[in-house]
Amino acid sequence: MNYFPDEVLEHVFDFITSHKDRNSVSLVCKSWYKIERYSRQRVFIGNCYSISPERLIARFPGLKSLTLKGKPHFADFNLVPHDWGGFVYPWIEALAKSRIGLEELRLKRMVVSDESLELLSKSFVNFKSLVLVSCEGFTTDGLAAIAANCRFLRELDLQENEVDDHRGHWLSCFPESCTSLISLNFACLRGEVNLGALERLVSRSPNLKSLRLNRAVPLDTLQKLLMRAPQLVDLGIGSYVHDPFSEAYNKLKIAIQRCKSIRSLSGFLEVAPHCMSAIYPICGNLTFLNLSYAPGLHGNKLMKLIQHCRKLQRLWILDCIGDKGLGVVALTCKELQELRVFPSDPFEAGNAAVTEEGLVLVSAGCTKLNSLLYFCQQMTNAALITVAKNCPNFIRFRLCILDPIKPDPVTNQPLDEGFGAIVQSCKGLKRLSLSGLLTDQVFLYIGMYAEQLEMLSIAFAADSDKGMLYVLNGCKKLRKLEIRDCPFGDSALLEDVGKYETMRSLWMSSCEVTLGGCKSVAEKMPTLNVEIIDESEQMEFNLDDKQKVDKMYLYRTLVGHRKDAPEYVWIL
Amino acid sequence: MAKEGLGLEITELRLGLPGGGTEKNEKKRVFSEISEEEENEKSNGPPELQSKSQVVGWPPVCSYRKKNSFGDKDGSKTSKFYVKVSMDGAPFLRKIDLALHKGYSDLAKALEKLFGEALRDAESCEFVPIYEDKDGDWMLAGDVPWEMFIESCKRLRIMKKADAKGFGVLQSREALNGTLKE
Numbered sequence: 001m002n003y004f005p006d007e008v009l010e011h012v013f014d015f016i017t018s019h020k021d022r023n024s025v026s027l028v029c030k031s032w033y034k035i036e037r038y039s040r041q042r043v044f045i046g047n048c049y050s051i052s053p054e055r056l057i058a059r060f061p062g063l064k065s066l067t068l069k070g071k072p073h074f075a076d077f078n079l080v081p082h083d084w085g086g087f088v089y090p091w092i093e094a095l096a097k098s099r100i101g102l103e104e105l106r107l108k109r110m111v112v113s114d115e116s117l118e119l120l121s122k123s124f125v126n127f128k129s130l131v132l133v134s135c136e137g138f139t140t141d142g143l144a145a146i147a148a149n150c151r152f153l154r155e156l157d158l159q160e161n162e163v164d165d166h167r168g169h170w171l172s173c174f175p176e177s178c179t180s181l182i183s184l185n186f187a188c189l190r191g192e193v194n195l196g197a198l199e200r201l202v203s204r205s206p207n208l209k210s211l212r213l214n215r216a217v218p219l220d221t222l223q224k225l226l227m228r229a230p231q232l233v234d235l236g237i238g239s240y241v242h243d244p245f246s247e248a249y250n251k252l253k254i255a256i257q258r259c260k261s262i263r264s265l266s267g268f269l270e271v272a273p274h275c276m277s278a279i280y281p282i283c284g285n286l287t288f289l290n291l292s293y294a295p296g297l298h299g300n301k302l303m304k305l306i307q308h309c310r311k312l313q314r315l316w317i318l319d320c321i322g323d324k325g326l327g328v329v330a331l332t333c334k335e336l337q338e339l340r341v342f343p344s345d346p347f348e349a350g351n352a353a354v355t356e357e358g359l360v361l362v363s364a365g366c367t368k369l370n371s372l373l374y375f376c377q378q379m380t381n382a383a384l385i386t387v388a389k390n391c392p393n394f395i396r397f398r399l400c401i402l403d404p405i406k407p408d409p410v411t412n413q414p415l416d417e418g419f420g421a422i423v424q425s426c427k428g429l430k431r432l433s434l435s436g437l438l439t440d441q442v443f444l445y446i447g448m449y450a451e452q453l454e455m456l457s458i459a460f461a462a463d464s465d466k467g468m469l470y471v472l473n474g475c476k477k478l479r480k481l482e483i484r485d486c487p488f489g490d491s492a493l494l495e496d497v498g499k500y501e502t503m504r505s506l507w508m509s510s511c512e513v514t515l516g517g518c519k520s521v522a523e524k525m526p527t528l529n530v531e532i533i534d535e536s537e538q539m540e541f542n543l544d545d546k547q548k549v550d551k552m553y554l555y556r557t558l559v560g561h562r563k564d565a566p567e568y569v570w571i572l
Numbered sequence: 573m574a575k576e577g578l579g580l581e582i583t584e585l586r587l588g589l590p591g592g593g594t595e596k597n598e599k600k601r602v603f604s605e606i607s608e609e610e611e612n613e614k615s616n617g618p619p620e621l622q623s624k625s626q627v628v629g630w631p632p633v634c635s636y637r638k639k640n641s642f643g644d645k646d647g648s649k650t651s652k653f654y655v656k657v658s659m660d661g662a663p664f665l666r667k668i669d670l671a672l673h674k675g676y677s678d679l680a681k682a683l684e685k686l687f688g689e690a691l692r693d694a695e696s697c698e699f700v701p702i703y704e705d706k707d708g709d710w711m712l713a714g715d716v717p718w719e720m721f722i723e724s725c726k727r728l729r730i731m732k733k734a735d736a737k738g739f740g741v742l743q744s745r746e747a748l749n750g751t752l753k754e
Contacts, residue, residue: 292641
């Protein structure tokens with residue numbers, strides 16, 4: 001294959017954009033590896049501890065866009081201590097020292113300090129895009145540095161971060177000369193912002209397509225912003241509370257009607273539900289609607305809103321929509337591909353308003369459905385079997401029954417058959433989360449049928465090691481496995497340690513694995529980091545190998561033990 | 573770090589159980605055992621359901637979402653928990669939003685930021701963090717789970733330990749003591 005000059009190959013590789021494909025290309029032969037690495041601009045690192053920034057820089061000198069993920073997924077649910085790791089500073093520091101012309105940085109579940117944001121803002125002249133998802137450790141001072149120093153900033157997208165808000169002034173730090181903004185999302189900030197500065201910023205950003213406001217932005221400001229940015233494609237409304245008979249409301253109606261390009265709507269962080277009719281004119285064009293932070297919107301008002309959204313492809317909603325509301329979705333949203341139903345009050349599960357009925361209705365009405373996240377009060381095998389028949393195209397299927405060990409309430413049986421039907425029918429299933437009463441049987445089905453499965457989340461399930469073994473033996477494409485509160489022990493863990501090198505990571509907490517078992521894995525597989533997280537300090541006093549390990553996180557890595565682990569993390 | 577609810581108790585129960593996990597439904601028994609315990613303790617609310625709130629990390633909803641979309645059906649409950657914080661010896665009070673913090677250790681760090689100078693200037697003093705609860709009683713911070721604390725805390729006071737001696741106040745908890753002690 002070497003009869004093409006390098007430039008031609010490089011040009012061909014330009015058309016290959018997916019990370020997986022580019023990784024495959026680099027493995028073909030030495031010369032392809034070389035051409036690929038010099039031309040690679042975008043790199044995705046799913047576990048920041050699997051490689052070092054130095055090696056990344058050495059291999060991809062043309063790097064422009066970097067995506068990094070830090071903490072394991074279960075960190076979202078408070079199962080990982082806050083200072084476990086995932087610090088971005090060393091990455092930014094190394095990149096800053098190098099010749100890399102970084103333009104885009106996307107981080108998920110990482111600890112981001114103000115110092116790192118400041119260093120980032122000062123080190124890369126062409127920096128254009130910062131996306132932070134579920135990160136923490138920074139304040140609005142860090143954002144001020146980004147605003148002030150990144151002269152060509154196009155995108156500042158903050159999603160669900162824990163930000164220490166020092167109020168207001170960061171928005172004023174965008175200089176008058178900054179006119180390049182395309183996307184600004186600060187919905188997760190809690191504090192006040194300088195509304196005048198916001199209005200001026202939007203006025204001088206003709207390319208602004210995406211704007212998501214926080215709850216401190218009142219309605220009259222929203223109206224002014226929409227008047228200045230009728231070209232918006234994605235809008236996140238902060239506060240939506242007003243008097244339907246006011247002048248402000250009339251002005252808003254006019255402003256919204258001018259926004260003919262809006263396809264994505266979210267927010268309503270504070271909402272007065274009797275004023276939703278102003279939104280109806282844009283509903284017909286919406287492809288994405290996220291009302292999962294708007295508990296004030298429910299009942300008939302919510303259903304009426306949804307009835308206007310005939311082109312919806314993705315819907316994120318709270319369970320106060322109820323089974324009846326999901327029936328309305330089923331009748332209206334024939335293009336629906338992704339549905340997420342979040343719990344509106346998980347501590348009073350008895351009042352949770354969706355059951356298996358709502359899901360069955362949606363599966364019958366929305367045949368294009370391929371992605372589901374569903375928190376519900378209960379589920380039956382019959383319903384899951386029906387859903388599997390109606391929707392064989394699921395790529396993501398995540399079911400969370402609020403009582404995690406609840407059986408089928410009609411038959412009192414475990415939900416093995418129901419989930420079995422899902423994996424058997426949905427041949428393209430890549431991600432699965434289980435809940436409800438489950439025995440080893442469901443794992444037998446998963447091992448047999450879920451050939452494309454890449455990520456599996458298990459909680460309070462199974463009867464024995466067999467469950468875990470079925471999965472490890474059967475799911476050849478498994479990349480991430482996360483398990484909590486299951487009776488899986490050392491014999492399952494140690495059956496095939498080589499398998500873990502084919503995966504990104506394995507999390508096991510409150511299971512039956514022992515210190516000795518974990519040590520064994522670490523000994524046999526030097527390319528894995530096996531971490532024991534023990535905050536209760538039991539490990540310090542009791543190094544008995546038979547001791548059960550509370551939390552274990554293991555992952556493949558090319559750079560050995562990390563040096564930044566806190567004292568309650570033991571790397572074996 | 574302050575221990576929350578029953579999170580660690582589940583672990584302790586499990587470690588004490590015999591065998592290598594060969595008992596059927598052991599995990600699930602543990603879960604429902606906790607529920608029954610809670611059921612017996614609590615006299616109000618739907619029994620087995622109320623206990624689920626004590627299990628760490630369940631339901632699997634990310635903490636950001638928990639803080640921002642729950643229990644707000646009629647919009648009356650605000651997610652802000654601003655309380656006044658006074659420190660003995662500091663010239664003026666501060667205000668802090670408890671909802672912004674994840675736990676006691678986080679709060680301690682924030683308090684240190686707010687009162688850093690005053691803490692440093694005070695001569696070899698130990699401080700005790702106390703708060704006034706809904707009933708008007710002054711309580712030692714750190715005893716109850718964080719969520720319960722932010723619900724009931726009306727104001728905070730960082731009191732000089734010397735002043736506390738006459739009140740039989742217990743040694744303050746590690747989580748706060750570590751960062752407040754001079």
